[in-house]
Amino acid sequence: AICCCNFAVGGLLNATFGNATELIISMYALRRGMIRVVQQSLLGSILSNTLLVLGCAFFAGGITHSTKDQLFDKGNAVMNSGLLLMAVMGLLFPAVLHFTHTELHFGKSELALSRFSSCVMLVAYGAYLFYQLTSQNSFYMPLAEEEGENDESLEEEEAPEISKWGSIIWLSILTLWIAVLSEYLVNAIEGASVAMSIPVAFISVILLPIVGNAAEHAGAVMFAVKDKLDISLGVAIGSSTQIAMFGIPFCVVVGWIMGRPMDLNFQLFETATLFMSVLVVAFMLQDGTSNYFKGLMLLLCYLIVAASFFVHIDPEAIRELYFLREITLQKLM
Structure with a gap:
């Protein structure tokens, strides 16, 4: 049971620190009122993990x-x-x-x-999380180990390459560094979109998550090559679940506290993409x-998604950036 708990906690921490980048960027963008950037970057993180990262691992x-x-x-x-799917349901309604214009109070019912x-x-x-950490069956333990095929390997503990406090210090330093860089990253989105003639939606949904999920990507592929696919799924799908069921709702609640109208209406195109x-x-x-064919199918699906966002213009994001630009100009004047 202790070993099971260690696997579960390890998988949870892997997903949590892997998502730290997206959450930090989201908090800064939310503070600036860039709600569409928050929504699209979190959506992109889910799409990247479920299709790109998992596809590469498979x-x-x-x-x-191959045999x-x-x-x-x-x-x-x-x-x-x-x-x-529960998260999709929360975003879909x-x-x-909004798009059927059936709100009881226009603009308020959707937010409520x-x-x-x-x-x-x-x-x-x-x-x-409670079930995951207290269940007798670990969500991150490979099947062979659960079936007792590798009992001897469970008894052998690998020597840690870095101490507990050393890892905490490094994680803290890197988190602070990400927090500093996130300000420049969010501020550069509009300029990059104009300079490279790339839609803001493509940058937020495709490019930002690919960079943010680089560590998870490498880890999932490494474990898959070692035939530890349960850990790969814990990294890829577990991370997507955390963003969908914790990251997005958390941003809505934080926006509520900040007085920002952050909601679960990710617009019809984005919600349909996530659903499919x-x-x-x-x-x-x-x-x-x-097998490799399933991985190839997931990668090709991600290419379709990326191409779709490359030709997708998001009017809400354009209006949002234009509004922020006007506010900035007024402050300068």
Whole structure:
């Protein structure tokens, strides 16, 4: 049970610190009132983890172990898929309410529903963590170890390459450094969009998450090559679940405290993209096996998503950036 807990805590910490970049950037952008940047960067993180990171892990693991299908814990994968679908449901209803013009109080019902749904999602994620950390079955323990095939390896503890306090200090330093860089990164989005003639949505949904998820990407691929696919799923799908069920609702609640109208209406195009991506991943995970072809399919799906956002113009983001530019000019004058 102790070993199971260690695997669970390790997977949770891996996902948490991997998502620190997105959350720090989101907090700064939210403070500046760049709500669409927050929404799109968090959405992009989910899409990147579920399609790109998981696709690369499946592909690399499948190529390395081409003579067999790699196995992973199907129960864990189904549970994470269910949580992702719950998050999609939370994002879908405010968007449908907005675009069907069926709000009881125009502009207020959508925001109120988003805040209520966010609180519900946070409770659900808290319950998920409690179950994950107290369950006898680890969500991050490889199947072979759960079945007792590698009992001897469980008894052997690897010597840590860095001490506990050393790791805490380094994580703190890097987190502070990311916090400093996030200000410059958020401020450069508009200029980069104009200079390179790239839509803001493409930068926020595709480019930012690829950079932010670089560490998770490398870790997931490395574990897949070592045939530790459960850990790869813990990194990729676990990270997506955390962003969807904690990161997004947390930003809504923080925006509520800041007085920012951050809601769960990610607009119809973005919500539909997330819905289809989660469905594709859920179908890929339902049989508990992976191979290079599944990885290739996920990567090709991500290419379609990236191409879609490259030709997608987000009027809300343009209006938001124009409004912020006007405020900045007024302050300078």
